[in-house]
Amino acid sequence: MKAAITTTPIGGSPFQSRRRPLVIKKFGGTSVANIERIRRIARLALEAQRAGNDVVVVVSAMGGETDRLLKLAYQLLPVPDSREMDVLAATGEQVTVALTALAIQAEGGKAASFLGHQLPVITDSSFTRARIQCVEQGPIREALAGGQIAVVAGFQGVDPKNNITTLGRGGSDTTAVAVAATLGADICEIYTDVEGVFTADPRVCPSGLKLKSIPYEEMLELASLGAKVLQVRSVEIAMKYDVPIHVRSSFTEEEGTRIVSRDKMLESRRLMGLACERNQVRVELIGAECRPGLVAELTDFMAELNVSVDMLCHSRGALENPRADISFTLPEGELRRAQPELEHFMGRLGASSMQVSSDLAKVSLVGIGLRSDPGIAARLCRSLTEQGIHVSGLSVNELRISCLVEGDAADQAVCILHETFELAGETRVEPLASLSPA
Amino acid sequence: MKAAITTTPIGGSPFQSRRRPLVIKKFGGTSVANIERIRRIARLALEAQRAGNDVVVVVSAMGGETDRLLKLAYQLLPVPDSREMDVLAATGEQVTVALTALAIQAEGGKAASFLGHQLPVITDSSFTRARIQCVEQGPIREALAGGQIAVVAGFQGVDPKNNITTLGRGGSDTTAVAVAATLGADICEIYTDVEGVFTADPRVCPSGLKLKSIPYEEMLELASLGAKVLQVRSVEIAMKYDVPIHVRSSFTEEEGTRIVSRDKMLESRRLMGLACERNQVRVELIGAECRPGLVAELTDFMAELNVSVDMLCHSRGALENPRADISFTLPEGELRRAQPELEHFMGRLGASSMQVSSDLAKVSLVGIGLRSDPGIAARLCRSLTEQGIHVSGLSVNELRISCLVEGDAADQAVCILHETFELAGETRVEPLASLSPA
Known part of the structure; x- marks a missing residue:
């Protein structure tokens, strides 16, 4: 039953009947921390594709890589120029998209990588914390139509003058949701190192319970209050475009937490968590x-x-x-x-x-x-x-x-x-x- | 006398009298291998600028970085897809341009980095060994006019469909010479870990002599015969557009070897080397x-x-x-x-x-x-x-x-x-x- 959610076609409106369901899968830094883990997400993506879905993968930099790069810059200047910091930081995701596309090919699939400037993902010019303005869907559509898995670099974009920008900590979540919104994806799966959204941090409060679902609004409150599961901006976009999100663990097959509009809630709860x-x-x-x-x-x-x-x-x-x-x-x-x-x-x-x-x-x-x-x-x-x-x-x-x-x-x-x-x-x-x- | 070559205005035709002389400085992997060395090249660039030149810096990836990245890919596939290999490899230079621009700023200068796709450097679509077709000079001219040092990523470009390409081993030399040719630079200085071009490899033949100058044609022969000082393609472009090259050590102030047209030779030699x-x-x-x-x-x-x-x-x-x-x-x-x-x-x-x-x-x-x-x-x-x-x-x-x-x-x-x-x-x-x- 669990597997059915991620790998079988979702949707079913008569207007969509001839289109393959579209799944966005976003993997954070711990999920791509080494070659073995990248192989694993390649297999997850291919499973979903073989089950009949079109698949877009959005990846972050390998865990620790962004910090390593930024540390180099801080050796030069206490407050480095933010335009150059973004040029530097964006390499992290560029490495991962190439490796992820190669890993999918190594598993026998077809894949192509896309950088922020290649789609492009257009943002404003607020370096290091840019906001996405729009995502061009043409290149991804073309790749999907050719049977490829599209591998998109999270966290990065370009401003209207083609300067490299980045979206701030957790920005890959926002990339994933923005891509999902643009393409009208059936689900945006956010793979992370926690199992979902909890009523309270289980390390602090052992009776903390994983929520099956949470409405966008409450998730926004939790995210902005330091429950570091998702970047706040990604939830805002998901809410605006009604993109269903599934936050789940990279390391298990367990159902995680669905972030959905209130009318699609799985359970009726009044209090969501702490x-x-x-x-x-x-x-x-x-x-x-x-x-x-x-x-x-x-x-x-x-x-x-x-x-x-x-x-x-x-x-x-x-x-x-x-x-x-x-x-x-x-x-x-x-x-x-x-x-x-x-x-x-x-x-x-x-x-x-x-x-x-x-x-x-x-x-x-x-x-x-x-x-x-x-x-x-x-x-x-x-x-x-x-x-x-x-x-x-x-x-x-x-x-x-x-x-x-x-x-x-x-x-x-x-x-x-x-x-x-x-x-x-x-x-x-x-x-x-x-x-x-x- | 030595310093005069690198840091004082070069040129002097009456038609150029109102233009600042333009120097291209290319630094290879060993010259940018760590933050201290990057600081050093920042100072070299600033010295040249303060002496009255417009300065463009072209940099390679930090020494060993490209190999590290490619090794990751070879863990996935024995023969990885070359489009993705270029996406991966191009990150090396992206890191260095950002750090170099920051280093120049840290030394009190103004600088902006430019990636292959930002200028753009247009190449054909032969991934991993692309050939430069043209370089757009607008963004560099604008940066120079604003008193900035332009820091250009070597080795990388984009094909007409905006796919990332790379130019093969030593490709940063070619980027530097192509930029020099496009901008009509007065000199293209190639900083490397050898002191110049020798009549024979001094490690093999201790009496090997550093040449003061060598014509393009003979340098082409030497380069294609395994004297790994310069990428062959860079010499071809220099010859075609008559770009004077100065190959010199990153670690000393010594004059290196000038690669020039035959009529500008410093010495008259018939045999150049082995x-x-x-x-x-x-x-x-x-x-x-x-x-x-x-x-x-x-x-x-x-x-x-x-x-x-x-x-x-x-x-x-x-x-x-x-x-x-x-x-x-x-x-x-x-x-x-x-x-x-x-x-x-x-x-x-x-x-x-x-x-x-x-x-x-x-x-x-x-x-x-x-x-x-x-x-x-x-x-x-x-x-x-x-x-x-x-x-x-x-x-x-x-x-x-x-x-x-x-x-x-x-x-x-x-x-x-x-x-x-x-x-x-x-x-x-x-x-x-x-x-x-x-």
């Missing part, structure tokens, strides 16, 4: 001038530095002494980058001092209807407090509730909340058949 | 049918296999038994590749057997007027024979005389001939000024 972002800091600007638009001034300023702040809190002093305190959280790395400008900005706000509390963690519960049921936030705070964990911040929206705790209490908090909200249970499995597009 | 090709084999096809066009049949057939034969000898039997024997030499590696087809072909010629003599060497004297003076060939044979070296083949043309000897006598033969023809002497140095374009 995410944990470590290395958070809270910054407090104390005694700023109490003027209108203070918060907007701050967020504008931080946006210019390309820093996202969260859990912002603005408190006014007493009437007789109208000074404002503003606090917010951000990742420690971002603060290091922004601190000099921030201290300068503090002066513009007239703030008297800046306090930084570091080594905090943001633990988040992701689900639906979390704001409309205030009982959930209350239960969350109570259960942590009862176990002696201090909650120093809370933010609530419809799809998630986040609380700020001390870094060394983060794991415990995840486990407490996993139990409190019975995340290992609360799942009703529906027949897999409900997955096939109606 | 080259030695090892690992030659002689194949004899015995008792073939004695029919017209036999030799053409053979050479056509070998050309189809892309094998160059040399020292071909066709002997007819007696009138009453008109069978033909044909012998020829070729590199051992080529024979290994061609042997199965050759044995099959032997049947078509009706030959009764094929004999292979291996471990031979071809020692060649390169100079001018060698055919018109039969005394030279005679002196060559006599001097070798007197020292007990058997000459089993001889071919003579205007620019070279080659003789076939046993492999283990090759070094001795080189030394004998170096002395016989007094190659360490016979040089009259003219002032360097004669080099500058009139």
Whole structure:
């Protein structure tokens, strides 16, 4: 039954009846870390093709390769030019596509590799974190029509002036989903070194449960909260174009987790899981001038530095002494980058001092209807407090509730909340058949 | 005086007076083998720029990198698809251009890298040994006009369908010369791990002398005879477009060897030097049918296999038994590749057997007027024979005389001939000024 999902034709709309189903398979760095593993993914791709699918493989650089290359550059400059960094980094995937195409040929199949500039994958010009604007499908269609497996370099593209660009960490996920969206693929399979999306990281919370499926929206929340299964941007594109994603292990044949639109969910769950972002800091600007638009001034300023702040809190002093305190959280790395400008900005706000509390963690519960049921936030705070964990911040929206705790209490908090909200249970499995597009 | 050649403006025609002189600097694998060496070439490039030149740097892959990559492919397939091999191999130079551009920036300069497909360098579609058809100069001109040093990836190009191609071993030389020809550069400096072109390999013959200059034609002969200083194709292009080349060491500031048109020679020499090709084999096809066009049949057939034969000898039997024997030499590696087809072909010629003599060497004297003076060939044979070296083949043309000897006598033969023809002497140095374009 499992095998049927990946290797038998998917789909079945009368309009598609004469077209072969199309499967995109994306393999990350650990799945292509050496020649043996590349052989293995070649066989996976060929199996899928022999079962009647058209197959596109998207690959990342061999594990550790991108870091090795970037380290060379950092030996030259502390802040290397980002255009050249992308030229450098893009070689990682170029090596893997060639080897993967060769591996498929070695197994008796037909394959051709495609680099970002060969399709092309057009992006904007934000080197090292470019965003895909469009993917040209002609070359892939032609390869598929010729019975080839198309092997596409993840992570890379070209801007309109033909400069090499890369998409940032996890960018190959985004390439895979963008290719899937462009070609109208039946499924985009993301092979990774975890087995799927869990209610909580099983290394932290042993009762963490693999989800059979999760809606795009909740996955977006989890991804942006540090569940490093998928690049956030890839989920955004999948949601926009309704591309079904299957996150699964490279090392087993097990079903992983399907990321789908809400109406295609396999199980009905309200709470999806817990995410944990470590290395958070809270910054407090104390005694700023109490003027209108203070918060907007701050967020504008931080946006210019390309820093996202969260859990912002603005408190006014007493009437007789109208000074404002503003606090917010951000990742420690971002603060290091922004601190000099921030201290300068503090002066513009007239703030008297800046306090930084570091080594905090943001633990988040992701689900639906979390704001409309205030009982959930209350239960969350109570259960942590009862176990002696201090909650120093809370933010609530419809799809998630986040609380700020001390870094060394983060794991415990995840486990407490996993139990409190019975995340290992609360799942009703529906027949897999409900997955096939109606 | 030395420094003046590389770093002060070259040229001086009144038509060029408002243009900055243009220097192309090509660095091979050993010159970019690690970050320290890359820093060094960055400084060399900047020195030349600060002295008033426009500078284009052409780089190879880091030493050993191409072999490392190709070895990965050979783990997958004994004869990997050549299109994918080029995708793989081209990453080597891509890494180096990025690092070199960064190194120039780290030294305070401005630089931008250009890959084969970005200029583009258009080649034919003969993967792994493509020939450059043209180089687009726009992007380099634009970079130079902006005060940047243009860093161009050697060895790689794209065919008209945008497939990645590579130019074969030593292809970066050809890239450098093609770029120099396209841009009308004043000089193309080839930095290498030898100090220049020698009358004989100094490791074999300690009295081997570095030539101050050598005409294109003689350099072509030397290069094609295994003096691995430059790719043959690069010399062909330089000759066609009259690009002055300066072959010099990456590790010293010494003048190397100028490769120039005959009228710009620094010294007047008739004999340029000795080259030695090892690992030659002689194949004899015995008792073939004695029919017209036999030799053409053979050479056509070998050309189809892309094998160059040399020292071909066709002997007819007696009138009453008109069978033909044909012998020829070729590199051992080529024979290994061609042997199965050759044995099959032997049947078509009706030959009764094929004999292979291996471990031979071809020692060649390169100079001018060698055919018109039969005394030279005679002196060559006599001097070798007197020292007990058997000459089993001889071919003579205007620019070279080659003789076939046993492999283990090759070094001795080189030394004998170096002395016989007094190659360490016979040089009259003219002032360097004669080099500058009139």
